[in-house]
Amino acid sequence: AEWGYSPTNGPDVWARLFPQAGGARQSPVDICTSIASSDSNLEMKKLTFAYESQSDLRILNTGHGWKVEAPQSGSRLEGGPLGEDIYQLEQFHCHWGETSAEGSEHTVDGRAYAGELHLVHWNTTKYQSFAEAAQHPDGLAVLGVFFDVGNESNDEIEKIVSTLSEIKFKGQFTDIPDVIDPTTFLPSGLGYWTYLGSLTTPPCNECVIWIVYKEPITVTEEQVTYH
Ligand SMILES: NS(=O)(=O)c1ncc[nH]1
Numbered sequence: 476a477e478w479g480y481s482p483t484n485g486p487d488v489w490a491r492l493f494p495q496a497g498g499a500r501q502s503p504v505d506i507c508t509s510i511a512s513s514d515s516n517l518e519m520k521k522l523t524f525a526y527e528s529q530s531d532l533r534i535l536n537t538g539h540g541w542k543v544e545a546p547q548s549g550s551r552l553e554g555g556p557l558g559e560d561i562y563q564l565e566q567f568h569c570h571w572g573e574t575s576a577e578g579s580e581h582t583v584d585g586r587a588y589a590g591e592l593h594l595v596h597w598n599t600t601k602y603q604s605f606a607e608a609a610q611h612p613d614g615l616a617v618l619g620v621f622f623d624v625g626n627e628s629n630d631e632i633e634k635i636v637s638t639l640s641e642i643k644f645k646g647q648f649t650d651i652p653d654v655i656d657p658t659t660f661l662p663s664g665l666g667y668w669t670y671l672g673s674l675t676t677p678p679c680n681e682c683v684i685w686i687v688y689k690e691p692i693t694v695t696e697e698q699v700t701y702h
Pocket residue numbers: 593595617673674675676677
């Protein structure tokens with residue numbers, strides 16, 4: 476039985492097939508800004524990231540959106556809530572909805588954004604593979620960036636969504652010819668919320684240190700709704 480988002484295979488019944496989905500640190504969550512507390516330790520240990528630019532990355536239609544496989548041994552995400560460990564980029568993907576009124580996984584004070592980009596990293600200091608890291612509470616670090624719909628299109632996102640016509644069906648993949656630099660996906664304001672959570676899709680492993688940027692990036696309606 477394939478998991479999905481319908482009443483018979485959606486989040487409310489995932490725990491039947493994927494026990495971790497019934498756990499105590501499940502994502503996504505609604506970020507209540509009034510109870511979020513600022514942590515001076517986080518300000519002292521700045522979150523830093525370094526990515527490579529890559530071309531010919533493979534993009535996959537996951538059936539729930541697109542996913543770009545981007546294992547980058549030269550990338551580093553560290554500091555902030557990540558302790559002394561270094562995390563490496565594995566893939567990035569997008570969650571979106573039928574309309575730009577909804578689509579993000581996290582919400583902020585009950586408000587959904589048009590979509591949400593996830594940059595998925597794994598702890599290479601402690602673990603030997605992504606799969607192994609996903610079995611541990613500090614195994615993964617995911618950067619979440621909200622999409623806001625506006626008039627200007629995002630050139631980097633355009634490089635990705637311009638290939639979607641070639642992968643109309645679940646399981647199809649193609650290569651993105653353009654050079655992609657993941658740094659360009661991040662907002663200029665680097666304030667973020669962070670909490671200990673899980674993968675937001677089955678198997679919902681409780682292995683993710685979430686880092687959700689406060690500032691959304693702007694994309695056009697076409698760039699964030701599937702047709
Ligand atoms: N959406 S997520 O980033 O929590 C994720 N990555 C892999 C599976 N699920």
